[in-house]
Amino acid sequence: MSIRIRLMIGALAALVYSATPAAAVNMTMEATNGEAGTIRLCVGLDSAGQKVAGTQNDLIWDSACANIKKDSCAAIPDSKKPLHGNVPPSLPNTYRALVFALDNVDPMRDGALYCCDFEVTKKVDCCSVKLDRLGASDPTGHALATTGVPPQLCLGGGSAPAAPLAPQAPAPSAAPSAGGGTPWVWIGLAAVAVVVVSVLATRKKS
Secondary structure (H helix, E strand, O other): OOHHHHHHHHHHHHHOOOEEEEEEEEEEEEEEEOHHHOEEEEEEEEOOOOOOOEEEEEEEEOOOOEEEOOOOOEEOHHHOOOEEEEOOOOOOOEEEEEEOOOOOOOOOOOEEEEEEEEEEOOOOOOOEEEEEEEEEEOOOOOEEEEEEEOOEEEOOOEEOOOOOOOOEOOOOOOOOOOOOOOHHHHHHHHHHHHHHHHHHHHHHHO
């Protein structure tokens, strides 16, 4: 491997941990009535004009009045990015989601990325669900400042009053995904792999 390629890999890997000073990417939530009395909650993307190749977020709900339906979370097909998510054993009221592809770093379109079904188990004025651990990455592995709109939602009752979340950038110590590995390292490595393959292909042609 040439020195040029090694320098390029090192530079792109370093970008995984640097945030860009641009407008914050927004992760969105929208709740609608689903089948058999369930509430369908969809998490989406408002890119604010930026190119977003992958996202991460936690959904945290009030377990005193709602439960997520097992295996109900699924990616929206036309988002063209798979969903990697699970409920961590130590956090039974949290769904940890990553939306990205290891075979491409194409920018996502704005709109819903994935949806989950919830069952409201107790009638209350507001059974809340909120966003946490928000993050987004551009196609070169840059971490993008990310916030949630709204930061909290009442399942079946619209937005709940809450102070806006401050923009967040993924930290190097982010918890591993269901498949293992630090989320933004995987997204960054995907970007590195695409660039390296492109460089090698160009060299073969020349």
